[in-house]
Amino acid sequence: MATNTGLRLATLLAASTALLTSLLCPTASMAANEAQHATQSQDNAIARPRIIVLATGGTIAAVPDTRSAIGYNAGGLTGDQLVASVPGLDKLANIKAEQISNVGSQDMNDKIWFQLAKRIKEIFDRNEADGVVITHGTDTLEETAFFLQNVLHSHKPVVLVGSMRSGSEPGADGPANLYEAVKVAASPQSTGRGVMVVMNDTIQAPRWATKSNTTSVQTFMSPNAGPIGYVDPAAVRFLFPVMAREHQAYALPANPPLPRVEIVYAHSNMDATQIDNAVKDGAKGIVLAGDGDGNTSKEALDALERAVKKGIVVVRSTRVVSGFVNRNVEVPDDQNGFVVSYDLNAQKARVLVQLLVANGVTAPDKVQQAFATTY
CATH class of the missing domain: 3.40.50.1170 (L-asparaginase, N-terminal domain)
Structure with missing residues (x-):
């Protein structure tokens, strides 16, 4: 009881002293307040x-x-x-x-x-x-x-x-x-x-x-x-916990640009012109923004097969907004040496192929693995 009474008296005395100081010496009181606010602001900034x-x-x-x-x-x-x-x-x-x-x-x-x-x-x-x-x-x-x-x-x-x-x-x-x-x-x-x-x-x-x-x-x-x-x-x-990454970051070349990779957009009555031109222009990869599940005309598919035989990475993506492109459905990917993009749209598939080629990854099975594990 005596201890509590002493604490109350000390608190009242401190408050009274502060009030008296502010009345008798307002400049000192303002300076003290400004210093306190500055310290608080500095602490908050830190x-x-x-x-x-x-x-x-x-x-x-x-x-x-x-x-x-x-x-x-x-x-x-x-x-x-x-x-x-x-x-x-x-x-x-x-x-x-x-x-x-x-x-x-x-x-x-x-x-x-x-x-x-x-x-x-x-x-x-x-x-x-x-x-x-x-x-x-x-x-x-x-x-x-x-x-x-x-x-x-x-x-x-x-x-x-x-x-x-x-x-x-x-x-x-x-x-x-x-x-x-x-x-x-x-x-x-x-x-x-x-x-x-x-x-x-x-x-x-x-x-x-x-x-x-x-x-x-x-x-x-x-x-x-x-x-x-x-x-x-x-x-x-x-909505989800932090996901563990399944692969390390890809290394950048010393300087830009990244390897040339072209997107070819599929359409009705499609021929091989876009694909053949991409090969002539030195593309290291071709991404097909295909019909439906990444399909295209026989003539275009034949041209993509020729590109694979020249060492060019070929990825089948889709021009459709949502859904997955799966392997070996309408197109014999294993036989043709094609890669599928799964859920990656054509523009992101292009970026991934650029990074893979820049890092020396061009074998279809290794490229396919990267499409499955990249986030």
């Missing part, structure tokens, strides 16, 4: 995750153009401007922006891919950040995400984000998407999940994510798998 935003351009960085009501030119704003335009980002993380490029993603190329891969590896090797966010145009975002997933090997997250509307349009989605991308990159739950795509409150994995609509803000879907999680200003929610 505690926040460190995120580096690598800007590449795209609609998310677009500026308006008067050629139409929704006209714009991709890649007009800098990464610093993008970060500054989103309220509340500084409360999620300590953020630094760097400009890698400023192009529409239709102009994305191997040189920029190599720059991104090397810079991200450097960031993580030097412990410069706890996560990376890449602002990117939506047209080829899925290919960049898939490429990076297969050349990076870090437990720290890399998040790609874009927008379908420029900042000048009503209902611009860029600020919310960027906010949520930073939130995902800064979340401890993202550790070990590799590369992700964040748009329109959803988190998608690179293997399955694809742009499904030309204008809708809900364009990114994963037709064969669904999203891996959801994000909103309040929370990050993953």
Whole structure:
């Protein structure tokens, strides 16, 4: 009882002293409060995750153009401007922006891919950040995400984000998407999940994510798998535990470009012209965006067989939005030396073949194995 009474008296005495100090010497009191707030702010800044935003351009960085009501030119704003335009980002993380490029993603190329891969590896090797966010145009975002997933090997997250509307349009989605991308990159739950795509409150994995609509803000879907999680200003929610990777990252050549791999699009009344031209142009691989389950005309299949005999990697994918391409259904893959893409669409199959050829993997059985284990 005596001890409790003593504590109460000491507390009252301290409070009285502080009140008296503030009344008699307000300047000293203000200085003490400012020092306390500065210390708290510094502590909060230290505690926040460190995120580096690598800007590449795209609609998310677009500026308006008067050629139409929704006209714009991709890649007009800098990464610093993008970060500054989103309220509340500084409360999620300590953020630094760097400009890698400023192009529409239709102009994305191997040189920029190599720059991104090397810079991200450097960031993580030097412990410069706890996560990376890449602002990117939506047209080829899925290919960049898939490429990076297969050349990076870090437990720290890399998040790609874009927008379908420029900042000048009503209902611009860029600020919310960027906010949520930073939130995902800064979340401890993202550790070990590799590369992700964040748009329109959803988190998608690179293997399955694809742009499904030309204008809708809900364009990114994963037709064969669904999203891996959801994000909103309040929370990050993953639907699955962290998956163990079945293969190591593929090595990059010393310099770009990657080996030439062509996509050939199947259609009715198809002949061998596209395939023969790809061979003449020096393609090291050919991906067929085939009819249905990766099929095409007899003339085209014969041309693909000739390509295999010349040492060219041939992969059957499909022009259909969803579903798997399976081996030896309508086409005798074992006999012809073909590889099937399973659930990878043609554009991602092309990226994987480029990486495989660059790493000296060209035997059909080894290429097929890579398609089964790559995520």
